[in-house]
Amino acid sequence: MNCKKCQEKILESLAAGKDFPVPDVAAHQNSCVGCAQFFDVQRNLFRSVDASLRLLVNQPVPPSLLPGLRARMDKKFVPRRAWTPRWSYAIVAAVAILAVSIGYVVLRSVDHLNSPKTSSIASRTIGNPQPVVQPFRESANVLPKPRDKGVGPAVSSPATPQVIVLAEERQAFAKFVAEVPEDRDVALALTRPAEADDSVEIALLQIDSLEVKPLEAKAKE
Amino acid sequence: MQELVLVQPGRTLEADSARDLARSRLHREFESRLAECGPLAYRVAQGVLRNAADAEDVAQEAMLRAYQKFDRLRDATRFRAWLVRITFRLALDRWRSARRREQRETEWALPERRPSPPTAEDIAASNAFQARLEKAVEELPAKLRLVLLLAAMEGYTLEEVSELLGVPLGTVKSRLFFARKRLSEKLR
Numbered sequence: 001m002n003c004k005k006c007q008e009k010i011l012e013s014l015a016a017g018k019d020f021p022v023p024d025v026a027a028h029q030n031s032c033v034g035c036a037q038f039f040d041v042q043r044n045l046f047r048s049v050d051a052s053l054r055l056l057v058n059q060p061v062p063p064s065l066l067p068g069l070r071a072r073m074d075k076k077f078v079p080r081r082a083w084t085p086r087w088s089y090a091i092v093a094a095v096a097i098l099a100v101s102i103g104y105v106v107l108r109s110v111d112h113l114n115s116p117k118t119s120s121i122a123s124r125t126i127g128n129p130q131p132v133v134q135p136f137r138e139s140a141n142v143l144p145k146p147r148d149k150g151v152g153p154a155v156s157s158p159a160t161p162q163v164i165v166l167a168e169e170r171q172a173f174a175k176f177v178a179e180v181p182e183d184r185d186v187a188l189a190l191t192r193p194a195e196a197d198d199s200v201e202i203a204l205l206q207i208d209s210l211e212v213k214p215l216e217a218k219a220k221e
Numbered sequence: 222m223q224e225l226v227l228v229q230p231g232r233t234l235e236a237d238s239a240r241d242l243a244r245s246r247l248h249r250e251f252e253s254r255l256a257e258c259g260p261l262a263y264r265v266a267q268g269v270l271r272n273a274a275d276a277e278d279v280a281q282e283a284m285l286r287a288y289q290k291f292d293r294l295r296d297a298t299r300f301r302a303w304l305v306r307i308t309f310r311l312a313l314d315r316w317r318s319a320r321r322r323e324q325r326e327t328e329w330a331l332p333e334r335r336p337s338p339p340t341a342e343d344i345a346a347s348n349a350f351q352a353r354l355e356k357a358v359e360e361l362p363a364k365l366r367l368v369l370l371l372a373a374m375e376g377y378t379l380e381e382v383s384e385l386l387g388v389p390l391g392t393v394k395s396r397l398f399f400a401r402k403r404l405s406e407k408l409r
Contacts, residue, residue, distance in 0.1 A: 015402040016394075042405065049404055052354045053373035057268045061260040062277050069259070069281045073288060 001028045006035045014046045243292075251291050258301055259284065261374075262308040268370035269312035270319075271355060279315055283308040302385045309367050316359075350408075357407040365400035372397050 006028045013022050021029055021039060029036045165173075180187045262283050267276035287304050294300060358366060371382045372393075379397070383390040 011402065011405065012398075015398050015405065017397070017401075045405055045408060046401065048350060049354060049401065049408065050373070052351055053358075053369065054375070055351075056271065056355070056358075057264050057370055057373045058375045059264070059267055059273070061263045062273060065263055065277055065280060066255055066259050068277065069255070069284050072281055072285055076285065 001025075003028075003032060003035050006032070007038050010035070010039050010042055014042055019043065019046075247292050251288050254300055255284065258304050261301065262304055264374055265305055265308045265367075265370060266312040268373075269309065269316050269366070275315060275319075276312070279312045280308060283311050286311075299387070302387055305367075305371070305385055309363075313363060353408055354404070357404050360407070361400055361403060365396050365403070368393055368396040369400040369404075 001024065006025055009022065009025045013025070025035075025039075029039055180190060259280065262280040263276055266279040266283070267273065270276050270279065283304060286307055287300070291300075294303060358369065361369065367386070368382060371377055371385060372379060377385070379393050380390060383393040386393065
């Protein structure tokens, strides 16, 4: 056995945990000083490795390990019901009440817009003395379609009532609007109905006496 | 016709109490294992991380995870092996992320903020061999590393390590052999 092979065998036996030379290596070691020295050095190295590893791994366990773990377990597995604060119910109730109130106000405003009174006011604003108010038609096909998107009349939403205005009335109204003077007071005076003047007194017609003539003379004629 | 179903409140209570009972039984069982397995988990983590605070945190985290899934463990006798694997994996993750952070900080650190190089006295005072050994252990593959750490633990024979890892004794011996051989090559 040469020295190289002997040293390989020494390393293998030490790595396998054998702290003493195997028989065939021992025979070579007894005759070779270099290999015997190599064995001692390597054995010391492996002993140091083992000692260091034991030191590394077998350190004292900190006493806070298990109490800390129990604290983390308690923190992590608290029942969910206990976590929910009581005031969260009050917040939920307040939000629900607010939502219901807003819904009620919105419904009221929609009803107000759909009422016939509002429609008649709208027609009076246009200037039609006897407007024809049509009820809301559910069928979309009945609604008049605009001929041109840019110029044609805007299609009202299904929720609002439709008012039919004659073409000549519309033209007259447009002409009137065009001719209204720019002075605001004059325009208001023209568009508002005349108020009753209390200063003017109209005396009642008084007839003092009535002379009734018989129709006989006429009959004689 | 609509069918009405009566819900018995007593049944829900019974189910709740049965669940609570099962939970408390599992909790007691887990607690009984903690005294034995807690130190094992800590030592595995300590072997990888070499930092007491980090090792404690990782061991606790591993045991917490084990507790969460304790009811799913079919074979209760495999608990130790299961816990060792969880701990080792968590510790390796922590160690890798710490190493990445360290590298990032080293790259971005300004020259004046970098720690001054150790003086001759520092080198002499530090345990150079221990540092080299730790570095060499870090460079080992995970499988070899775990076997090496478990085999170095007091009170664990190779048979127990083989049982812990769920691998044959011969595999444990060969992994230990290669681990020690590589260590000696690096430290020579």
